[in-house]
Amino acid sequence: xxxxxxxxxxxxxxxxxxxxxxxxxxxxxxxxxxxxxxxxxxxxxxxxxxxxxxxxxxxxxxxxxxxxxxxxxxxxxxxxxxxxxxxxxxxxxxxxxxxxxxxxxxxxxxxxxxxxxxxxxxxxxxxxxxxxxxxxxxxxxxxxxxxxxxxxxxxxxxxxxxxxxxxxxxxxxxxxxxxxxxxxxxxxxxxxxxxxxxxxxxxxxxxxxxxxxxxxxxxxxxxxxxxxxxxxxxxxxxxxxxxxxxxxxxxxxxxxxxxxxxx
Numbered sequence: 496x497x498x499x500x501x502x503x504x505x506x507x508x509x510x511x512x513x514x515x516x517x518x519x520x521x522x523x524x525x526x527x528x529x530x531x532x533x534x535x536x537x538x539x540x541x542x543x544x545x546x547x548x549x550x551x552x553x554x555x556x557x558x559x560x561x562x563x564x565x566x567x568x569x570x571x572x573x574x575x576x577x578x579x580x581x582x583x584x585x586x587x588x589x590x591x592x593x594x595x596x597x598x599x600x601x602x603x604x605x606x607x608x609x610x611x612x613x614x615x616x617x618x619x620x621x622x623x624x625x626x627x628x629x630x631x632x633x634x635x636x637x638x639x640x641x642x643x644x645x646x647x648x649x650x651x652x653x654x655x656x657x658x659x660x661x662x663x664x665x666x667x668x669x670x671x672x673x674x675x676x677x678x679x680x681x682x683x684x685x686x687x688x689x690x691x692x693x694x695x696x697x698x699x700x701x702x703x704x705x706x707x708x709x710x711x712x713x714x715x716x717x718x719x720x721x722x723x724x725x726x727x728x729x730x731x732x733x734x735x736x737x738x739x740x741x742x743x744x745x746x747x748x749x750x751x752x753x754x755x756x757x758x
Contacts, residue, residue: 506529506572507571507572508524508529508533508574508575508576510576511566511569511575511576511577512576512577513535513576513577513578513579514578514579516576521595521596524595524596525595525596529574530595530596530597530598531596531597531598531750532574532598532746533574533575533576533597533599534574534575534576534597534599534600534601534742534745534746535575535576535577535578535592535597535599535600535601536562536575536576536577536578536600536601536603536742537578537581537588537589537592537600537601537602537603538558538559538562538577538578538580538581538603538604538605539558539580539581539602539603539604539605539606539609539613540554540555540557540558540559540580540581540582540604540605540606541554541555541582541605541606541608541609542554542555542582543606543608544707544714545656545657545661545714545715546656546657546677546681546713546714546715546719547674547677547713547714547715548657548662548673548674548675548676548677548678548715548719549657549661549662549665549672549673549674549715549719550669550672552669552672553657553661553665554582554605554606555580555582555605556665556668556669556672557605557633557661557664557665557668557731558580558603558604558605558633559580560664560667560668560731561605561633561731561734561735561738562577562603562735562738563735564731564732564734564735565735565736565738565739565742568735568736568739569739569742570743573739573742573743573746574746575742575746576597578592589616589620589623589624589626589628590620590623590624592624592626593620593624593625593626597626598625598626598627598750599626599627599628599745599746599748600620600626600627600628600629601628601629601630601631601741601742601745602616602617602628602629602630602631603631603632603633603738604630604631604632604633605632605633605634607632607634607655607656610630610632610635613630613632614630616628616630617629617630621753625753627745627748627750627752627753629745631741633734633738634660634734636734636737636738636741637737638730638733638734638737639733641729642729642730642733645726645729646659646660646726649686650717650718650721652698653682653683653685653686653689653716653717654683654716654717654718655683655716655717656707656710656714656715656716656717657681657714657715657716657717657719658681658715658716658717658718658719659717659718659719659721659722659726660717660722660726660727660730661717662675662678662717662719662722662727663722663723663724663725663726663727663730664727664730664731665722665727666722666723666724666727667724667725667727667728667731668727668731670724675720675722678719678720678722679719679720680717680718680719680720680721681711681713681715681716681717681718681719682711682716683710683711683716683717684709684710684711685698685703685710685716
């Protein structure tokens with residue numbers, strides 16, 4: 496039986512949330528073989544400044560918003576468990592997942608500064624725990640053209656922090672925390688370099704080690720003033736759909752994807 500076929504025979508999990516399950520639930524999952532077919536998802540965000548118009552909780556709020564929108568779209572027999580979000584600090588959660596008999600883990604990220612760290616963590620957990628570990632960020636999931644087209648190519652490239660996209664999502668998810676009176680078009684110095692330098696500024700060949708104030712003294716980049724709640728809702732719902740599709744693919748991925756040694 497293939498991994499894809501096996502997932503269709505599973506009983507629905509008692510909850511989508513890891514913390515809701517008991518030790519008895521995990522023991523039964525492990526004994527029945529359901530654990531190794533289950534995908535654990537570790538949401539990873541951050542608490543940090545997002546300019547004068549948004550709260551420090553943006554990364555965590557957006558990540559949870561995408562997850563909340565994805566949950567109703569998930570088939571009942573899709574074996575997925577969401578771990579408690581990690582917004583501050585590090586933990587040994589990956590090793591705990593492996594001890595529970597889970598074989599697949601998705602590190603689902605909401606903070607741009609952690610992308611490279613997620614790659615390192617994924618490789619370490621594969622080495623130490625023989626886990627199939629993928630890392631993904633909500634902002635890297637492919638958006639339908641109808642949604643992506645609501646934002647300019649310039650905004651997609653340079654509005655990476657508290658710009659039109661993130662501000663729109665916050666207007667949809669937590670409008671009371673957004674202060675549009677302080678929102679404006681925060682032009683990134685990266686955009687200036689793209690117009691001056693063929694290699695340093697092309698966004699691919701060389702990467703700057705940066706902090707947010709290096710891109711704009713306000714700690715935000717992108718046209719936040721153009722944000723709307725409708726555009727934010729479109730992004731959240733589209734990203735949620737792509738998360739469901741990603742989890743379905745990961746659930747179907749054969750455990751034999753990992754090999755014990757080279758031939």
